[in-house]
Amino acid sequence: MSANSAEDGAGAERVEVVLRKAGRLKIRYPADLLCDDGVRIVVRAEWAGEGARDFGFVRFEPHDLFTEWYWRDRWYSVKEVRDPSGVLKGWYCDVTRPARRSGGQVVVEDLDLDLWVSGDGRRVLRLDEDEFAASGLRERDPRAAAQAEAALDELERLAREDGLEALLR
Template sequence: MSVPSAEPTARVTLVKAGRTKIRYPAVLVADDGVRLTVRAPWAAEGVRDFGFVRFEPGDVFTEHYWRDRWYAVKEVRSGDGTLKGWYCDVTRPAVVDGTEVVVEDLDLDLWVSADGTEVLRLDEDEFAASGLAAADPEAADRARLALDELAGLGRDGIVRLLSRA
């Protein structure tokens, strides 16, 4: 599977703790005013091996951002189109301004393997150490609820969520 040859039509910026973590070009796939979907190649340099999945050059991410939900869901496929799974970021709702998509990462993540046998809650230690619970208790509560919602969806629920128009 390859990223469409179209010119990038969006720019995604992931912010963490007030600083830009990564910024990359993407191709706009859809935007219904609530959910925005983009497709982009693996944007970091080199390989990132988490133990349960490897992200590497050639991987393609179809990323779903909501303006009204506290998470983003990224379908991850290898360069040959094989589904690896879904990497879910707990975030504040996406802010979309023209072609710019800005998402604030709140440290909590979830991995769902392609076959649904693994649903892994990630980075809860980073979240606890972030200080968000003290600085913004409401946002911390929303983040925990978003992680619980995603974990409760599992593979089949995520597939249904992403297939909704």
């Protein structure tokens, strides 16, 4: 952790995470800034959705705790998800354009592709490839589409070979 960090979140600077999709606001929520080393930004926040959301492979619920890693030089973010008692549910990975931090905001643009890795590492699921195909990104911005697909492949490889913990150290 850098000098600009608060490892446990106590006394951490508050930031707002802003997730955009196709040029529109998808969600924004407050988070504690744990680290910003100039390349990687780490925040912690409670589940920001309305009520519970069951994806079939995991259920996000009020008071679930998300520790989120964003990179300024990578096309993805990784969110470690724990229940209120601290039990690891898994990692939800979003394929995004590289993050930006502007003032008190961490801003990312979601590119539809996602990866879920269960807490025991046994289940690795590629998600929303149909949404990505329908988004038109391949036609509008072929370079970004190629970066997004490469990012999903990289995340899946890391999850299957090393586990995501190695990436987050």
